[in-house]
Amino acid sequence: xxxxxxxxxxxxxxxxxxxxxxxxxxxxxxxxxxxxxxxxxxxx
Amino acid sequence: xxxxxxxxxxxxxxxxxxxxxxxxxxxxxxxxxxxxxxxxxxxxxxxxxxxxxxxxxxxxxxxxxxxxxxxxxxxxxxxxxxxxxxxxxxxxxxxxxxxxxxxxxxxxxxxxxxxxxxxxxxxxxxxxxxxxxxxxxxxxxxxxxxxxxxxxxxxxxxxxxxxxxxxxxxxxxxxxxxxxxxxxxxxxxx
Numbered sequence: 001x002x003x004x005x006x007x008x009x010x011x012x013x014x015x016x017x018x019x020x021x022x023x024x025x026x027x028x029x030x031x032x033x034x035x036x037x038x039x040x041x042x043x044x
Numbered sequence: 045x046x047x048x049x050x051x052x053x054x055x056x057x058x059x060x061x062x063x064x065x066x067x068x069x070x071x072x073x074x075x076x077x078x079x080x081x082x083x084x085x086x087x088x089x090x091x092x093x094x095x096x097x098x099x100x101x102x103x104x105x106x107x108x109x110x111x112x113x114x115x116x117x118x119x120x121x122x123x124x125x126x127x128x129x130x131x132x133x134x135x136x137x138x139x140x141x142x143x144x145x146x147x148x149x150x151x152x153x154x155x156x157x158x159x160x161x162x163x164x165x166x167x168x169x170x171x172x173x174x175x176x177x178x179x180x181x182x183x184x185x186x187x188x189x190x191x192x193x194x195x196x197x198x199x200x201x202x203x204x205x206x207x208x209x210x211x212x213x214x215x216x217x218x219x220x221x222x223x224x225x226x227x228x229x230x231x232x233x234x
Contacts, residue, residue, distance in 0.1 A: 021073065026055065028077045029219055031084040033047035034092070036116050036136045037215045038143065038150035040176040040194045041045060041206040042162040 046198075046206045050216035054223030061224065071223055074123040083115035091177040102174070106148030109178060113140045127225045132218025139211035142192035149180035151187040152194040152207055159197055160205050 062069040089096040090105035097105075113136065120133040143150050157175055175181045184190050194207040 024077065025071060025073055026051070028080045029051055029222070030048060031080050032116065033051055033215055033219050035084040035087050035112060036132065036139065037047040037212045038139055038178045038194065039046050039206050039208045039212045040150070040152050040157070040160060040179045042160045042176055
């Protein structure tokens with residue numbers, strides 16, 4: 001468990017600014033399409 | 045979910061294209077991204093979260109949807125120079141027009157809704173009531189701008205039943221292109 005957490009922290013520290021920017025962009029665009037679109041996939 | 049699928053496909057296409065060109069993936073970053081969560085937060089409460097969706101009054105939800113679309117409109121307009129955004133903007137405008145014309149909801153006919161899961165019995169008693177997250181059940185003859193409503197169904201072989209509007213199709217195309225477009229050496233938002 002400790003070894004896995006350490007590996008995760010090391011991998012996490014390899015996230016650079018561009019990765020974070022891309023993640024923010026994707027999350028923002030996800031909210032955008034959910035907000036702007038109005039498809040219907042079921043009742044209830 | 046179908047629009048999120050377009051987003052994911054666009055991302056994958058962009059990543060694959062960048063890899064084939066031997067370049068890092070560099071999408072164009074729109075300005076004023078804060079407008080998106082500002083516009084989406086009210087919709088989250090009135091349309092997407094079951095707990096709040098049932099608690100908040102009908103008239104509030106009907107007012108929130110077109111209002112939040114106006115904020116999204118500002119964002120899309122400010123970023124109209126970003127490739128893909130004009131297509132998304134066009135889809136947004138079409139959805140806004142039909143939603144505003146029909147009391148703040150996206151209309152869907154009983155015939156179309158009957159193809160969707162969870163539709164239940166679509167009798168006359170349900171006409172004019174809320175259907176799904178953002179839709180209202182209306183007869184086609186009672187729908188303003190019916191050609192812009194949720195009237196397009198995916199082919200049955202898709203194994204995913206969803207009703208789309210013309211605006212949704214343009215939004216999907218716009219977000220796909222925004223993420224899939226070939227990377228450039230010096231990306232800007234102008």
